[in-house]
Amino acid sequence: MIDSTHRGGASVAEMLVPLDPESPEPLHRQLYRFLKDGILAGRFAPGSRLPSTRSLAKGLAVSRNTVLAAVGQLTAEGLLEGRVGSGTRVTDHLGKRRCPSRQHAPRQETLLGDRKPAPPTLPRPFTLGVPALDLFPTKQWARIAGRRWRGVSPQALSYGNRLGELHLRQAITEHVQRTRGITADPEHVLIVHGAQQATDLVIRAIISPDDDVWLEDPGYPEAAAAIQANGGNLVPVPVDSEGMIVGQGLALAPNARVAYVTPSHQYPTGVTMTLERRVDLLAWASDADAWIIEDDYDSEYRFRDRPLLALRGLDDRDRVIYLGTFSKTIAPSLRLGYLILPAALAGQVHRLHAATDHSPNTVDQLILADFIHEGHFARHVHRMRQEYSRRRDALIASLRSELPTLEGDLPSDTGLHLTLPLPTTLPDTEVVKRAARAGLAVAPLSQYYRGEHHENGVVLGFGCVPVEAMPMAVGVLANAVRKVGASKGVTC
Numbered sequence: 239m240i241d242s243t244h245r246g247g248a249s250v251a252e253m254l255v256p257l258d259p260e261s262p263e264p265l266h267r268q269l270y271r272f273l274k275d276g277i278l279a280g281r282f283a284p285g286s287r288l289p290s291t292r293s294l295a296k297g298l299a300v301s302r303n304t305v306l307a308a309v310g311q312l313t314a315e316g317l318l319e320g321r322v323g324s325g326t327r328v329t330d331h332l333g334k335r336r337c338p339s340r341q342h343a344p345r346q347e348t349l350l351g352d353r354k355p356a357p358p359t360l361p362r363p364f365t366l367g368v369p370a371l372d373l374f375p376t377k378q379w380a381r382i383a384g385r386r387w388r389g390v391s392p393q394a395l396s397y398g399n400r401l402g403e404l405h406l407r408q409a410i411t412e413h414v415q416r417t418r419g420i421t422a423d424p425e426h427v428l429i430v431h432g433a434q435q436a437t438d439l440v441i442r443a444i445i446s447p448d449d450d451v452w453l454e455d456p457g458y459p460e461a462a463a464a465i466q467a468n469g470g471n472l473v474p475v476p477v478d479s480e481g482m483i484v485g486q487g488l489a490l491a492p493n494a495r496v497a498y499v500t501p502s503h504q505y506p507t508g509v510t511m512t513l514e515r516r517v518d519l520l521a522w523a524s525d526a527d528a529w530i531i532e533d534d535y536d537s538e539y540r541f542r543d544r545p546l547l548a549l550r551g552l553d554d555r556d557r558v559i560y561l562g563t564f565s566k567t568i569a570p571s572l573r574l575g576y577l578i579l580p581a582a583l584a585g586q587v588h589r590l591h592a593a594t595d596h597s598p599n600t601v602d603q604l605i606l607a608d609f610i611h612e613g614h615f616a617r618h619v620h621r622m623r624q625e626y627s628r629r630r631d632a633l634i635a636s637l638r639s640e641l642p643t644l645e646g647d648l649p650s651d652t653g654l655h656l657t658l659p660l661p662t663t664l665p666d667t668e669v670v671k672r673a674a675r676a677g678l679a680v681a682p683l684s685q686y687y688r689g690e691h692h693e694n695g696v697v698l699g700f701g702c703v704p705v706e707a708m709p710m711a712v713g714v715l716a717n718a719v720r721k722v723g724a725s726k727g728v729t730c
């Protein structure tokens with residue numbers, strides 16, 4: 239199947255690929271596993287070339303999407319690489335890194351019985367909210383973690399400061415002052431396990447059952463879940479190209495207790511809230527004695543110009559509760575985020591927090607604080623901003639070449655995802671189902687709406703898709719779009 243003759247390996251053109259259409263494991267996963275095992279075990283030599291995806295699909299009697307999904311994943315993992323003019327090849331530099339053969343299987347296999355541990359894989363292409371985990375700053379993190387753990391004090395192993403480590407809270411206040419225009423007292427910063435815990439905590443602290451809560455429409459489902467779980471009455475407020483339409487919120491529920499917004503990078507449409515809307519929103523909160531939750535989940539990644547000032551940076555009446563997270567800038571599994579609280583709310587939120595949890599792992603907080611203080615965080619964010627800009631450009635270029643008829647205005651100045659609008663004749667839920675069968679993890683825009691109006695499109699997380707894997711991943715998506723189009727009589 240793979241032409242390895244020029245490297246001296248046996249030709250594997252006649253190799254049988256054991257694909258089982260009856261297996262609960264999708265065909266693309268079976269093919270992916272077969273190829274991966276072959277590459278890692280050295281059966282397919284570094285540098286050897288794969289047949290074209292079309293001829294592979296034909297030879298294996300599977301759809302091209304199946305082949306594209308398997309090849310795309312292996313490209314994303316760095317085991318295959320695409321070269322212009324010479325097709326897809328097994329990565330050259332694998333020679334030294336190959337896994338031991340089965341005869342020399344690691345002892346772990348024996349300990350686990352006959353089951354082989356699952357190989358580490360990247361998230362499925364376009365998974366939302368997942369950053370470039372392949373570029374996690376392992377070296378610097380491990381060095382600081384080693385130092386912190388070697389010198390760990392009994393104090394760091396005991397219950398930590400209820401608000402979070404002061405060292406980290408100070409690092410955060412300096413960071414938001416420099417990058418977001420926010421002046422905050424470390425006493426008003428609360429370290430939590432991420433934006434999700436922060437949302438639940440403040441909603442619980444503020445609202446009484448049946449209080450109205452404005453939520454952007456379309457909006458972040460996990461925020462809606464936290465509001466509803468705490469008895470809030472969700473009021474979906476439409477979003478246009480300027481962000482939440484504050485006037486509509488006023489018409490729908492002027493006495494709402496809270497508004498939850500993502501002003502830097504609206505989730506999921508990607509628009510940035512204009513200054514005019516920000517001023518309107520702040521004026522409403524002040525007049526109505528209401529609160530604003532500003533979820534600033536990925537504003538570090540603004541590509542064209544400098545990050546905008548946060549809403550909290552404009553707030554001279556202390557109405558904005560600011561949520562920051564390290565899930566996008568470092569890694570979601572770190573589970574570290576923070577709240578910057580208005581002075582009038584701090585005591586109440588601290589008491590509720592103390593009743594439900596202690597602060598996150600102290601040593602992790604100290605490692606993160608060092609990482610920020612020593613300048614690694616700013617450098618990492620800078621490097622990642624450049625990388626995400628490349629990934630976004632690669633996504634847009636591939637979309638333009640694969641689906642030229644759909645090319646429209648793609649709001650993509652910030653963050654790790656963008657939304658590709660689809661005509662209403664192409665239901666996004668069908669495209670997403672088809673794409674999922676081919677191994678992608680895209681989301682249907684229509685499902686983020688709660689009001690009567692729905693737009694149609696697919697939301698694509700490009701943060702976790704390396705540039706080299708983008709054409710393949712977009713190829714799979716475009717095939718799914720074309721297939722749904724063909725079933726509806728639409729050409730795209």
Ligand SMILES: Cc1ncc(COP(=O)(O)O)c(C=O)c1O
Pocket residue numbers: 366367368431432433434435458500505533535562563564565570574575
């Ligand atoms: C809108 C929004 N807010 C917040 C988060 C981050 O949540 P957490 O800090 O709990 O990981 C995400 C992650 O995808 C998000 O999309």
